[in-house]
Amino acid sequence: MSSFFDRVFGRSGKGGSSVKAKERLQFILVHDRINLPPERLEEMKAEILKVISKYVSVDSDHVDIALQKRERSPYLVAEIPFQKTVEAPDDDESTPAPPKPADPADKPKPQ
Amino acid sequence: MAANGGEAGSKRTAQRAKVVTITSGKGGVGKTTTAANVGVALARVNQRVVMIDADIGLRNLDIIMGLENRIVYDLVDVVEGRCKLRQAMIKHKQFPELYLIPAAQTRDKTAVSPADMVQIADQLRSECDFIIIDCPAGIERGFRNAIAPADEVLIVTNPEVSAVRDADRIIGLLEAENKNPAKLIINRVKADMVRKGDMLSPEDVTDILAIKIIGIVPEDDAVVTSSNAGMPLAMTENSRAGQAYRDIARRLMGEQVPFAQVEEPSGFFKRLGRIFGGN
């Protein structure tokens, strides 16, 4: 992230290894602070999605569940869009497709 | 009841010294160097200072201060009742109101408890303006001992991923203890590398750790030469790191010292001052 400070220093803002260092640190610290290693976080995300998918169909391509830090406090921020209702391929107006994810013909479900 | 607030060197009315603990998490980042220099810098402006080396088993502060030949008793002797507190306080030659209580070299950290440290600090509070405690690396007993009596904790870090990570751990532990918010000293900053984007800048580090900064100390060969001589470089003028330590001392006394006062030819620290100055 570029800042006043970077400009004052004439810092290139990219390329330098400090950018990498900062990114890595932010990642490490957010996990340290909640005492949840990245692997476990992935498991937790999968489980959250599984529960939600029991009730609604989730657009799993665009799910974004991530840890964030505001000041020194960590948050779990989730953006979980629902699947758009898929119309049947021919213009059959009588029955809109039910929001079932388990229709393999509709769309390959990534996960 | 800010015992040591107010203008430089003018406070003699203090009833209670401020206990300042210098810690870090990661080892070798410059705690002992910082403790020695901040202690000397405070003594230079007529503060009465007692330094305590809490790194039992690995005592160092006596050497950096050039007082290693004068040790008779140490902290553990005090705790175990072999001497009076006074007898373990080594007076500095140049500064008659600067004292060091050395650590024991042949014992381990369990020889002292946090309650012992609180008691010793309380005995000293009425007799001096600052008690500076040099904390050992790590988060075990030695750390607990060093922070127990602290009014203020200064966390030393280097602008490197591992050191900043460990500093964050310490901040978390201090928060859990309900200590006053710790303040940060970033040591061994290399201006040219920061400028090239190859070293975390002081702002990067404070941004990540989200605590107040009280000092930015440049990498400086004079730190090593002065340690060799047992004369902390804050004793003399003309070194950039020494100036940074003197500035930290003044901030501890409640002065507003802009970071601009540390400088190198490129003007790196001068410009830095405009960012951090006045807060």
Ligand SMILES: Nc1ncnc2c1ncn2[C@@H]1O[C@H](COP(=O)(O)OP(=O)(O)OP(=O)(O)O)[C@@H](O)[C@H]1O
């Ligand atoms: N600003 C600096 N510039 C150059 N060298 C430095 C600087 N600060 C510290 N050093 C060097 O780094 C080394 C470690 O410093 P120091 O002993 O103060 O660290 P420490 O945190 O007390 O270590 P430990 O965790 O072992 O107690 C020393 O050799 C010291 O001279």
Ligand SMILES: [Mg+2]
């Ligand atoms: Mg040390």
